[in-house]
Amino acid sequence: MPSLDDEIGIGRVLSALEDGVFSEAELEQARKQWAAASSRSPFPVPRSRSTPVIGITGTGGAGKSSVTDELLNRFLASFPEMRIAVISVDPTRRRTGGALLGDRIRMNSLRSHRVYMRSMATRRQHSATNVVLQDSIAFLKGLGFDLVIVETAGIGQSDSEIVDLVDFPMYVMTSDFGAPSQLEKIDMLDFAELVVLNKYDKRGAEDALRDIRKQWKRNRVAFQMKDEEVPVYPTIASQFNDPGISWMFANLCRLMREKAGTGNGEQGTWGTPGCDWAPEIDTSLKEPRATVLIPGSRVRYLAEIAEQGRAINKKIESESEVADRAQSYWQSLRDLEDPALPEQLALYPSSSLLPPAGEGARRADEGSSSPDANAEAEAPHPSPLPQAGEGVDSRVRGNDGVDRTLLTLRQRYNDAIQSLSSDALRLLREWPDRLKSITDEVNEYQVRGKTIRVENYRESLSHLQIPKIAAPTYRSWGELLVFLQKENLPGHYPYTGGVYPYRRTGEDPIRMFAGEGTPERTNRRFHYLSLGQPAARLSTAFDSVTLYGEDPAERPDIYGKIGNSGVNIATLDDMKKLYSGFDLCAPTTSVSMTINGPAPMILAMFMNTAIDQQVEKYLREDESRWTAAQAKIDKLFEGKKRPEYSGGLPEGNDGLGLALLGVTGDQLVDAETYARIKAETLKTVRGTVQADILKEDQAQNTCIFSTEFALRMMGDIQQYFVDHGVRNFYSVSISGYHIAEAGANPISQLAFTLSNGFTIVEYYLARGMKIDDFAPNLSFFFSNGMDPEYTVIGRVARRIWARAMRERYGASARSQMMKYHIQTSGRSLHAQEIQFNDIRTTLQALYALFDNCNSLHTNAYDEAITTPTEESVRRAVAIQMIITKELGLNYNENPWQGSFIVDKLTDMVEEAVYQEFEAISERGGVLGAMDTMYQRGKIQEESLYYEHRKHDGSLPLVGVNTFKGKDSEVATEIELIRSTPEEKGQQIENVRGFQGNRNPIGEDALRELQATARERRNVFESLVEAVKTHSLGQISHALYEVGGEYRRNM
CATH class of the missing domain: 3.20.20.240 (Methylmalonyl-CoA mutase)
Structure with missing residues (x-):
């Protein structure tokens, strides 16, 4: 039999099992040999049965590989001497006979020499396991692995084949099981000793957890059990150092410990393996979503930004129409030579909206004391605008025959100005000064208390004065308002034209x-x-x-x-x-x-x-x-x-x-x-x-x-x-x-x-x-x-x-x-x-x-x-x-x-x-x-x-698929820039020299870094110290060990 470290030898035996190389007699003899080897415990505590086997099964896409990987990380970190074998089964396609065997890509823990993994195809239809899986498990147990984990292919509702092959079956599922009544049909909920509800960050996961726990109690007639005692654990396996996975792992070890031995001298299902099943792991956080990145109440942020952007554009168009209307009223009043005409965009006072005294137009409350002029200006004033259906003459002439044309135009002008937002009015009112600042010869403005002086023009060789900022020439208030609210000059909100008023003159943008x-x-x-x-x-x-x-x-x-x-x-x-x-x-x-x-x-x-x-x-x-x-x-x-x-040193390097x-x-x-x-x-x-x-x-x-x-x-x-x-x-x-x-x-x-x-x-x-x-x-x-x-x-x-x-x-x-x-x-x-x-x-x-x-x-x-x-x-x-x-x-x-x-x-x-x-x-x-x-x-x-x-050729590219020269297909010979063997050797030597000189100075730096990552303190604070004594690769691998490695997709 190969040794635990002979990965090639182990692989050859497993391949021989899959390919049917052994005769039935040879296989029977091998089984006896494996059983005998597995009974000889290398540990001081005898065991009546060999290595425990955990079976992980579940629906396709539930995250079985990610859960397995996270468990492996925690087993390796908690039990430094443990050796683990993993068998991962992928389905064989009925039509092509092929199998993906891609689960290993998702498992970062495989870099450890203490983990051996073997991918297998089912090599048959309508099954989640391989026909030689039982013999493969027996072989790995006989080699002396402390733990064997079997991950099956995705299963359906009625599949529970794994239960007969393992000591501790686990079922991984998500909240996408349909109506709660579907849980009655899932066979594994009857047999699994631990259920993992993965992808708990998905919508409806809390309700799913409640329903699964109810079903688990119903299946076992354990209605008095508290919810938190039911072995159904919510997890987000894709999340680094997930609290849910840690909580599930701690309880998995507790259940394994209970099956290994009761602790009072009675013999359990198997003897105590090469660990005490009592990990030192932080389980203060149990809720996976305690570390969620974006709170649930904020997940629509992009849609809300889009809605807000469209609403702003719609408001700009609306205000543009109002501004144009206000300008037309102001121009009409100017053409009528209104003696009370205010400055552009200024309001008429309330007193200018009433007919002059003595012209027969009296207020209904004539004879009463006149209100204070300031109070009148503040008080709401009834608009003289006509009601629907009124004729043109009634709009401008009252019952007393007084011409109200100016009053009506003034009121409409005021109403239009008051309909504009304060921001729109501010932009329009400030525009003349801002226009002057970019059309004068020199512009002066303040930045952080410092006066900046910029010349607004550059002279061409033809002696024309070219403006640095070309000013819009809009005469319409509405068009100007659209420009100011959608574009604006460079350096002004919303910064469409640029975030600074002018470009830097002493520093080109070259990088x-x-x-x-x-x-x-x-x-x-x-x-x-x-x-x-x-x-x-x-x-x-x-x-x-x-x-x-x-x-x-x-x-x-x-x-x-x-x-x-x-x-x-x-x-x-x-x-x-x-x-x-x-x-x-x-x-x-x-x-x-x-x-x-x-x-x-x-x-x-x-x-x-x-x-x-x-x-x-x-x-x-x-x-x-x-x-x-x-x-x-x-x-x-x-x-x-x-x-x-x-x-x-090159020129310029001091x-x-x-x-x-x-x-x-x-x-x-x-x-x-x-x-x-x-x-x-x-x-x-x-x-x-x-x-x-x-x-x-x-x-x-x-x-x-x-x-x-x-x-x-x-x-x-x-x-x-x-x-x-x-x-x-x-x-x-x-x-x-x-x-x-x-x-x-x-x-x-x-x-x-x-x-x-x-x-x-x-x-x-x-x-x-x-x-x-x-x-x-x-x-x-x-x-x-x-x-x-x-x-x-x-x-x-x-x-x-x-x-x-x-x-x-x-x-x-x-x-x-x-x-x-x-x-x-x-x-x-x-x-x-x-x-x-x-x-x-x-x-x-x-x-x-x-x-x-x-x-x-x-x-x-x-x-x-x-x-x-x-x-x-x-x-x-x-x-x-x-x-x-x-x-x-x-x-x-x-x-x-x-x-x-x-x-x-x-x-x-x-x-x-x-x-x-x-x-x-x-x-x-x-x-x-x-x-x-x-x-x-x-x-x-x-x-x-x-x-x-x-x-x-429908996208023309000159020299590539159109306008091709005679020699366009011939590659131009140019020098390829590559590092030399001497340069590579220099870098390898330098990093080893750095590690030899600096590692002893910061012996605890990596342990402190790992502790910081586990405890969710500021990792960068520790990195600033760690890089003084350790190299990039040393730090990366230290962080991998605490579970932070990227899990790749196919």
């Missing part, structure tokens, strides 16, 4: 994406891109090893990817090298990091890098301090190899950040000084981390932690920012770019991105944060392709976001301003005739700049084939610079405003987004739609539609 090989190699590329630029805007691409939270290693699936298509970062020292020579606290430095799964760890490294830079600057300010610090570093590395920057390689600032300065520098750094540092796990699940796939746990860490980061006053760093870049790159059209990209943003807002609010504490730390990231909708993607996004922030959430003006980055479409780049790609990128950049994006990355023409070269990157930067510095129309900063097609597109895309919001809301919001893979399915359909039209 180029770079990352390749080692940190040193990417650092050199950063300095190349920044050389001669007034500001350093660094956008960082990471390799797939980093994106998936692993350390560089010789393992084949890791080694080949080290440093390819991005920079490899595994330690704090790597981060210090990457940004060396850039003062991360300088107002001209801003860093963007495109990373999602391990974003909290990478961000913690970045913050420590910025802090240590400032510690280094502090030490260098005083020669004695610096000398003492160097002596301390030398002593720490006595007899050890000190980390260093490999190769020479070495800032490299002096503290291998150490951290808190080792070199006193605690008070370190705390002060840390606090100042956190309040100063500028940048963005992507950290958008929602779009990863929907489109890009670099998920390493469960969605719930990843969102929790996103919330922990933002809470840390709130607690430490981090104002200039964006805690998340809510990204649509990768949704578009996966195949979504521009409307789906925009709708999914905004819906993800509002989901994060709702989650942060549910955590108790205030809207204005976190909304300014949110940023967005969109793609710009060639489709017409990309012309207005930023305009629509800013409008929808600003309205929702103000009207739904009551946010401040700063929170209403959506800031976003644009990257030109990578999907629109083609490997055929790649020289045409620069033309596409130029047009996309024009879209973005004319729409007032906050930063822009232009793709290099060769990105369709390889990581960009220095030459191609320089051309990509030149595209932006030519537009911003040479293109004359770009002198103007609101070129889209006033265009009929742009206005029409804006309204069309806005309505399309609202429709998508409603579709997502019908599926339970973003998280509910993700459960059914709605977003992923829609992206795939739209991608297929694009590819189909590209290949059949």
Whole structure:
């Protein structure tokens, strides 16, 4: 017989059983051998029967694999010596004879060497088990596994075959069983010793729990039992560290303990195995929904935002008509030379709405004391407007023959003005001053107490004065009001034209994406891109090893990817090298990091890098301090190899950040000084981390932690920012770019991105944060392709976001301003005739700049084939610079405003987004739609539609399917950028050196991190300390062990 660690040998025996290799005589002999082996207990306590077997069965799609995985996680964590075997049975299809055998994909616990799993097909119809399952169980028990778990295929109401094969049957179900009477037909409710009601976050789950518990009592005639004592447990197995699963696990162990032995000397069903079945697990929370992300009362948030947006648009149209009516009355009164005519949009006083005394028009109460003029103005005044059916003459002439034309027009004018909202009146009344501010030669305004002075015109070579902001020329109050409420000037709500009044003059929106090989190699590329630029805007691409939270290693699936298509970062020292020579606290430095799964760890490294830079600057300010610090570093590395920057420093790199390689600032300065520098750094540092796990699940796939746990860490980061006053760093870049790159059209990209943003807002609010504490730390990231909708993607996004922030959430003006980055479409780049790609990128950049994006990355023409070269990157930067510095129309900063097609597109895309919001809301919001893979399915359909039209030629692509050159089919030979074996080896050596030097300093850091995750404290707070002494892979695996790993779909 093979040993427990001989997985190949175990697999061969199980395959031989399935294939019928053994004769009946051989099989009988083997059964005796297995039985004898299983009777010999390796434990001090004898057992009359061998390894216990848990059977998990249930309806298809109930979450059996997820429940099994969560149980395995808890068994492994609670019983460190336990060895477990899992048999997972999948149905064989009757028509094809095939079986999916995909349950192992859902089980993250299989990475443990203490778990052996075998997938089996039923190999027969109308059954949830395999014919050799009993022999397979006996074989695994004979090997000495402490526990065997059997998961069956999905079953129907009358199936209970598993009961005859296992010691402890469990039944997993959901609330989708129909009417309560259907429970009478479920055979397993008679035999299961424990029932799991999974997916408890679904609607109707509470009623289902009540009905199942009633049925369980009825089946066993146990009506006196309390509900909480009935072994029916609600769970949400897809949720990290689910309290329901923990409560169920604790009771499963209790029931197993009772079956193993009564505790008073009597023998139970089986002897005590290699554990005491008494786990130390926190069961203070029993309700799965105690940790739900979005409260049930708020799940319609997207539909409500859509309803609110449409209502605002309808109100604007209505108020526009009223404003036009008011203007027509005012103009008529002006033409009639009304002596009491007020200023435009001002009201007539009440006294001007009454006939003059002495003209025969007396009030009914003539002779009584006249009311005070002020009181009269405040009192409601009966309108002289005619009733239905009155003639024209009666409308303007009273019974006494007095002409009331002016009085009627005045009253109608007043009524129209008073029908306008206060906001509409304010906008119209302020317009003349605002118009003057953008048409005068110079505009002065205040920002945070500072006077900003801007020249409103740029002179062309023809000596024309080109306005920076082109003012609308509407004469109609209604048209002007529509403009002010739907568009407005840049820098004014709803920010359709842009969030700032003017573009920055000292800092172009250029932010180029770079990352390749080692940190040193990417650092050199950063300095190349920044050389001669007034500001350093660094956008960082990471390799797939980093994106998936692993350390560089010789393992084949890791080694080949080290440093390819991005920079490899595994330690704090790597981060210090990457940004060396850039003062991360300088107002001209801003860093963007495109990373999602391990974003909290990478961000913690970045913050420590910025802090240590400032510690280094502090030490260098005083020669004695610096000398003492160097002596301390030398002593720490006595007899050890000190980390260093490999190769020479590039031009522009002054070495800032490299002096503290291998150490951290808190080792070199006193605690008070370190705390002060840390606090100042956190309040100063500028940048963005992507950290958008929602779009990863929907489109890009670099998920390493469960969605719930990843969102929790996103919330922990933002809470840390709130607690430490981090104002200039964006805690998340809510990204649509990768949704578009996966195949979504521009409307789906925009709708999914905004819906993800509002989901994060709702989650942060549910955590108790205030809207204005976190909304300014949110940023967005969109793609710009060639489709017409990309012309207005930023305009629509800013409008929808600003309205929702103000009207739904009551946010401040700063929170209403959506800031976003644009990257030109990578999907629109083609490997055929790649020289045409620069033309596409130029047009996309024009879209973005004319729409007032906050930063822009232009793709290099060769990105369709390889990581960009220095030459191609320089051309990509030149595209932006030519537009911003040479293109004359770009002198103007609101070129889209006033265009009929742009206005029409804006309204069309806005309505399309609202429709998508409603579709997502019908599926339970973003998280509910993700459960059914709605977003992923829609992206795939739209991608297929694009590819189909590209290949059949109905979507013309120049150089690809039309206007093809003679050599268009011949691939252009260009250099492929790849990391070298030397660079890969350097990274592997560096991470091992870091672990050897730093791990002993923080021996308890990982245990503290795990405890923080289990106890639901702020994980990012612990990560800031953990990254000082442990590598990325060590931290990722430590968090996996506490149950936070992403569970993949097929």
